[in-house]
Amino acid sequence: AQKVTQAQTEISVVEKEDVTLDCVYETRDTTYYLFWYKQPPSGELVFLIRRNSFDEQNEISGRYSWNFQKSTSSFNFTITASQVVDSAVYFCALRPYSGAGSYQLTFGKGTKLSVIP
Amino acid sequence: GAGVSQSPSNKVTEKGKDVELRCDPISGHTALYWYRQSLGQGLEFLIYFQGNSAPDKSGLPSDRFSAERTGGSVSTLTIQRTQQEDSAVYLCASSPRGGRNEKLFFGSGTQLSVL
Numbered sequence: 001a002q003k004v005t006q007a008q009t010e011i012s013v014v015e016k017e018d019v020t021l022d023c024v025y026e027t028r029d030t031t032y033y034l035f036w037y038k039q040p041p042s043g044e045l046v047f048l049i050r051r052n053s054f055d056e057q058n059e060i061s062g063r064y065s066w067n068f069q070k071s072t073s074s075f076n077f078t079i080t081a082s083q084v085v086d087s088a089v090y091f092c093a094l095r096p097y098s099g100a101g102s103y104q105l106t107f108g109k110g111t112k113l114s115v116i117p
Numbered sequence: 118g119a120g121v122s123q124s125p126s127n128k129v130t131e132k133g134k135d136v137e138l139r140c141d142p143i144s145g146h147t148a149l150y151w152y153r154q155s156l157g158q159g160l161e162f163l164i165y166f167q168g169n170s171a172p173d174k175s176g177l178p179s180d181r182f183s184a185e186r187t188g189g190s191v192s193t194l195t196i197q198r199t200q201q202e203d204s205a206v207y208l209c210a211s212s213p214r215g216g217r218n219e220k221l222f223f224g225s226g227t228q229l230s231v232l
Contacts, residue, residue, distance in 0.1 A: 037223075095217055103165040
């Protein structure tokens with residue numbers, strides 16, 4: 001069984017502050033994919049990033065960066081110099097490479113980020 | 118538009134009635150997914166279609182829930198004899214081929230309220 005835990009239910013930051021959203025996962029699979037999605041108030045989940053379990057290279061995309069550490073089963077997401085437009089609910093998700101459940105994304109409960117101007 | 122389209126955007130129904138929720142995926146996407154989002158349970162997988170067949174329907178919560186997909190395109194999720202616990206946002210997503218590493222494209226969802 002897969003499990004994704006996002007311990008931070010809600011976070012508030014002042015604009016231009018950096019913020020890190022935590023994601024910890026559990027799986028017995030050796031090969032899997034990790035994802036982050038953003039859900040703005042409009043409701044539509046938007047893909048942000050995908051990471052393979054065998055690729056621990058960190059990634060940076062503009063103000064966004066992701067830190068994947070297989071040893072601690074974590075895939076944390078950092079927003080640098082946050083902006084009001086970053087306000088949304090962010091979901092971390094896991095999908096096995098094969099086998100039962102591989103058609104499904106297992107989502108964390110999400111972290112609601114509010115960026116205050 | 119070119120995105121995943123869901124209708125209706127909002128549905129209010131009375132307990133015991135049947136409802137149908139529609140999803141129109143991105144043209145050419147063979148994989149289609151239904152998820153349910155509720156305050157208590159978060160985002161839950163319901164069913165996966167590859168073309169018109171459903172290799173994984175393990176997430177359907179009871180036999181009151183069913184889904185079909187016709188012509189490899191539009192999908193309908195049907196809930197019979199609705200209960201108050203069915204109140205949630207029902208999200209549809211599609212992806213090009215159903216690969217495990219593919220990103221999903223989500224619709225804006227149908228907010229279902231069962232009174």
